[in-house]
Amino acid sequence: MLDRSVLVLNKSWIPIAITTVKRGFSLVFQDHAHIVHPETYEMHGFESWIAEYALPGDAKVPDDQVWLRTTNLQIRIPEVLVLGRYNGVPRRELAFNRRNIYRRDTFQCQYCGNRPGLKYLSIDHVQPVSRGGATSWENCVVACVRCNTRKGNRTPEQANMPLLTEPGKPNWDDGVGIGERVPASWAKFVRG
Ligand SMILES: [Zn+2]
Numbered sequence: 317m318l319d320r321s322v323l324v325l326n327k328s329w330i331p332i333a334i335t336t337v338k339r340g341f342s343l344v345f346q347d348h349a350h351i352v353h354p355e356t357y358e359m360h361g362f363e364s365w366i367a368e369y370a371l372p373g374d375a376k377v378p379d380d381q382v383w384l385r386t387t388n389l390q391i392r393i394p395e396v397l398v399l400g401r402y403n404g405v406p407r408r409e410l411a412f413n414r415r416n417i418y419r420r421d422t423f424q425c426q427y428c429g430n431r432p433g434l435k436y437l438s439i440d441h442v443q444p445v446s447r448g449g450a451t452s453w454e455n456c457v458v459a460c461v462r463c464n465t466r467k468g469n470r471t472p473e474q475a476n477m478p479l480l481t482e483p484g485k486p487n488w489d490d491g492v493g494i495g496e497r498v499p500a501s502w503a504k505f506v507r508g
Contacts, residue, residue, distance in 0.1 A: 317337065317382075317384050317385075317393065318336065318337050318338040318384070319336045319337065319338065320336065320337045320382065320393060321334050321335070321336065321337075322334065322335050322336065322337055322339075322340035322393075322394055322395060322396065322397055323395065323396045323397070323499075323501075323502045323505060323506070324340070324343075324349070324396075324397050324398075324399065325352070325396065325397065325398040325399065325505060326398075326399050326402050326403050326404065326405065327398070327399055327400065327401060327402060327403040328403055329398060329505065330405055330505075331502075331505045331506050332399075332402075332404070332405055332406060333406075335397075337384070337393050337394065340394050340397050341362075341394070343397060343399075344361065344362045344365070344394070344397065345362050347361065347362075347400065348399065348400055348401070349397040349398060349399050349400060350397065350398050350400065351365050351394040351396075351397055352394075352395075352396040352397065352398050352501075354395045354396065354499070354500070354501030355501070357504075359398060365391075365392075365394070366391070369391060369392035370389055370390070370391045370392075371383075371389070371390045371391075372388065372389065372390070373385065373386065373387055373388045373389055373390060375390060377390055377392075381393075382395075395499050395501040395502065396501050396502065396505065410485070410486060410487070412452070412453060414439060416486070417439055417453075417456055417457070417458060418434070418437065418458055419486075420453075420483075420486045421457060421458035421481075421483075423437065423458065424458060424480070425437065425458060425459050425460035425463050426440075426457040426458055426459060426479050426480045426481060426483070427440075427459055427460070427463040427467065427472075427477045427478075427479065427480070428460060428462070428463050429480055430460055432460050432461075436460055436461050436462075437458055437459070437460055437461070438458075438459055438460070438461055438464045439456050439457070439458065439459070440456070440457050440458070440459035440463070440464045440467065441455055441456060442455050442456070442457055442471070442472060442479065442483065443455055443471055444469045444470070444471070446469055447469075447471070453483060453484060453485040453486070454483055454484055454485070455483065456483065457479065457483050463477065
């Protein structure tokens with residue numbers, strides 16, 4: 317529970333990082349950050365959060381909310397934090413790897429649009445390697461095994477298989493770096 321993800325916004329409410337509940341509570345406790353209420357976007361310091369969102373261990377908590385349970389106490393888990401001072405936007409490089417290409421292309425074949433499942437997906441070089449195509453964000457897309465085989469060693473033009481979307485380097489907050497599951501409370505701040 318303490319390693320659940322918390323979205324961190326800078327002072328201007330721009331998402332800049334993801335941290336853990338444990339680290340998040342520590343930031344709030346040290347007064348470096350406030351908790352953003354997941355529904356009302358009201359800001360809470362540690363004390364006001366505890367005053368409203370700490371209950372005895374045996375109290376009933378809403379089913380649709382995530383609460384941290386200790387022996388004597390239940391505390392509602394923060395989902396979004398806003399920093400008090402930091403206003404920068406650090407550049408984040410998203411790792412170029414197979415998993416992130418799958419995520420960028422939302423596990424969808426970029427030629428036929430099907431989502432046949434991971435087992436039937438592959439990575440296709442848009443410009444084939446044999447024709448000097450690079451292994452890069454701009455030249456790699458998800459293709460189902462069928463389309464990949466059909467396309468073979470040809471360019472999309474030669475194979476008459478147009479791409480659904482122009483491949484490019486995703487931003488870390490496109491939902492690619494974050495993962496597939498974005499809590500509703502994050503949706504206002506991150507894309508994807
Ligand atoms: Zn396909």
